[in-house]
Amino acid sequence: MAGAGTASLRSSIFWTLSIRFMGVVLLALHSDAHTSKIFDVKLVVLNAPRLGRQLVGNVSYHARKPSNTGEFVLYSLVFGPNAIKPGPELQTGTRVYLIVDLDLSGFIPDAANQGAAGASGTLYVTSWVLNSDGVSNDPLNPNSNVYYTGFRPLMLSTAVWVVNEVCGTSVEGTLTVEDVSGILFGPPPGAALRSPGPLDQHRPLLGLNRLLYECSYGNIILKRSNTIILSLSLPCGGTRPNNATWNSTSGACGDNELLGWMEYAVSNTHQVLGIDPSQFRRRVLVLPSASGTGGSLCPSWQQRGSYGCDENQGCDIWVRGERDHLLQWLLAQIGASMLLQPATSSANPSGVNPLVSSGQPTDPSCALGSAEGDYQCFNGPNAFKLLLASPWKQVYDDSNLVVGVKETVTLRPAALSANNLLLVVSKRKPSPSTAPRPLYGQYRAPVGGDAGLPAAVAGRLVLHSVNVDSPPLGLEPGTPTVLLAALDVGQSYRFQPAKVLVRFKSWTPPDKKDVGGVTGGSATVSICRYDGLSETGKCQDGIDNDCDGLTDEDDPDCQTKDKAS
Template sequence: MVRDPVTNATGDIPGCTTPRLTLAVGSAASEARVQYGILSGDVANVTLVRTPTDVRRRALAEGLAAPQFSPKRVGGIRLAKDQKEQKEIYTGTPIDLRSVVYIVDLSSCNASDPGWRPGVTKEAIQNYVLFNNSSPVSNALDRFYTTCSYNKTFFKPSNVTVVGPVSLPCSGWIPRNTTAGAATVERTNATVQDWWDFSAFCGASEQAAWQRGTEAWATNASNSDPKLAALTRTAVDRRRNIYILPTNVKCPWEGYGDVTCTKPICDTFIRSSSAVSSSFGAAAFLHEQMHNYGLEHSGRGADPYGDDADVMGNFLPAGNALMCHNAPSMWRVGWATPIVDPRNSSPLFGNLTSANFSMSSNVLTLTVPSAHVSDANMVVVNLGAADNSKFSSGIPGVDTYYISYRVKAATAGAFDGGLPSKYNRTMFIHRYNGVQDERVFGARPTQLYTSSMSGTKIWYSTSASNFTIAADGTGGGLRVTLVNANSTHATVQICKMFSIQEICGASKSDDGVDHDCDGLPDCSDPDCLPCF
């Protein structure tokens, strides 16, 4: 994809004969992305090895996706030297997003079946992307960005337009340059460069056809629509295209978005039945758009969508109300940071490593503001690091933990108005081993523990089976205790475990230190009986 130097409109690279192929889907696609460090929109040289025909036939017979080239058989992906960055981590300058929302009409597939018609109106979609006081949708996309980002990202009405319906042909093909040699890959042969059929498929070719067709429509419509012209013909780092698809499209998902993106247009596809929902409002928009931002799903236990306090997890309990992100997701995109030192505003105050603890002083008590009060609202603990100069865990098995506190707002459209009531005034602990880098993939936040003042209030990170501590004192275990909580902040005690049992002996049994963080120091701990 390139941008026209005169109109700034985007389109296919002239003369490009590279076929569109689906190399991987689902978890296999995630594995390939991690292995090769590639973002949507990157230019790369790819060596492919064809999947054996018998393997493809067997997969198709079993009703499974059967790419012609399996990621396990990709010979190699080498990024071009001019690879681009996503550059959407907040670094001090607010980000103004631009978006064109296309309502797609595919009644050409079957004019008598309403499932191929749009099923939504521009007015309805407008209420989901731009907040309207008369609309029941309290989690509209613009409100989400402004509120949950603490005014770091904006989705302004002047930069957003909803257009359509855009009628597209149900199927079609792109002729191949006949002077080139014949090809036998997936949808390419001696005369055809690519083809698509919306009535039967939902692959890379169909997605490209939706974008190509709507952009061509926009090029013509821009002649009489100044706002659309300004959005499509102005060169910006990235434009967010959102495609509202008819219910009948043959896609295995309700929504689909580029996970990070370096190309001129970042795409989000949403089935119309999920785009307009009385059950969860604009949550489908929020979820897929934050994939564009680079966020992964937020899980709990074995469920990759299990975190029901994050729009990247199970957002259904929030309904139409506004629910923001968990601490690691907020940190990943630069919207929130660890707490700062109240004495000198040091940003490292809430960024804890092994350097913050010693054998003689292994307990810290910190005040953590609720996420709705401040964007400096978490404590990050990485005991695998010796200090903040090497933030990544240096000891296998030592995770990085994010401790945060959230309060449910009384108003549906306020920060965390959609937080489930069970999480009101709750401390959260997440595991997240990612970094603020769009080209470091694979890390997903996982909710490990929640506690209110009526709960257990104490969480341990380790057990005898996974306790690891190095000779230099890095590693160890963690005990987190919720000491107190109110409508604006929580008091949290953090204890580093230097041992899974109290360290006893003549020099240790009376030093007043609780080395195993069980609340029983020295001789009060049964581990040390009889005392020396």
């Protein structure tokens, strides 16, 4: 369903970019003003840094380029004014051809551009195109080391470094290796369930391993045996393999710092401990909230990471080491490494088309949204894209639904059953210039991995959509999800793009045998297709045209001078 539309889009993008790229190649090769060169590279894409409910920076693009020694060197990309603006089709691990202006780039040892005017470690890109060898014809390819593709569970392999010393000075109040291990895996095996001292209110009720397991229904697995957690002492500064410098004392937090710190962690671990971190596909740097010499590292944001993950080189995550939030921030960035975009909320309550979102991670029902303190799983469209959730009921507005006729469905808690979605696939175009939109519905009971849901969405029927006509799946580029509504019992919502009214009819409590309420009960939901917002003008057709439960003369809309119509 989704794959065909996205595959067609990818093909269209590829050929459009290819034609433009060839034109730029011809111009570049015949230009005497600057020296240009074509590089075949793999990308590293870093998502926008986040501070609470806000994105506080921009996506950045980098390229792994093989050197003369056979090693891969990571360069930052600067796109010229005539280069095509990068989009979500570019992700970590994507292969592209770059036309690089050597005179405006930084020094590249194997390109002999010693007089280059660009900043160290940069490639100045005048044009680019996807490398067809790096574009998968099957976005649901089962052979993956870094993505769950629906065929077998994904075993995460993770290296974590906890920065506890900066420029020779110990960081006060930072998390320890033991603290981070507890957040990832819960208390050590054999530990008492409760400390003999005062109850630690900061310790999460579950580890990241259990949260991932429950939110993926056992399909994403984090084990101690596939994880290393090490302390790290960052020096005052250093030079990256691309000749760019980084420091850790002045509060700087540019891409050279992030990538330089990670490169140092990898090389230092290899040299000092004899451990090759390249075997771990996901690498995490836990930054201190405050350092002993120059203030906190990256004080302007709390989390950042890779958009997508390279099958061979893996991907990176940076998070601030705050005990109350680390669990949720790690889940958010793991989601981003699986091609999830920020979970936004609607800026237009009526749900008109086109969908208008806040543009910020403000959805309280998703790890990719406004997760502040507690924890929850992924929202409906994100769980669907990850191939974790599937529709319990899927309807098409033009074939399954008759105007005015209600269809009823019972939904189990999303955290307890993979078959938890109500999915409405719309074929209706509200106007020639707007595409149809899918509608996702979930009953989000505060149980399992959703036990930390905030009150605004806990126990409610949560509705989402996305600004694409076909729901993305698997390795297809993600799109920001849009929270439309969180309905309580008795409330309804009109989704105008599909002309569908969804109502949370009733809630059935857990069975009496479930004393603790861990099964969450169930939600009875009705869905109805309407062809107008009122019955007026259609009072003799025997149809409940506005889906309010009243037909013709029984509807107050018809108790007017329009009754005769």
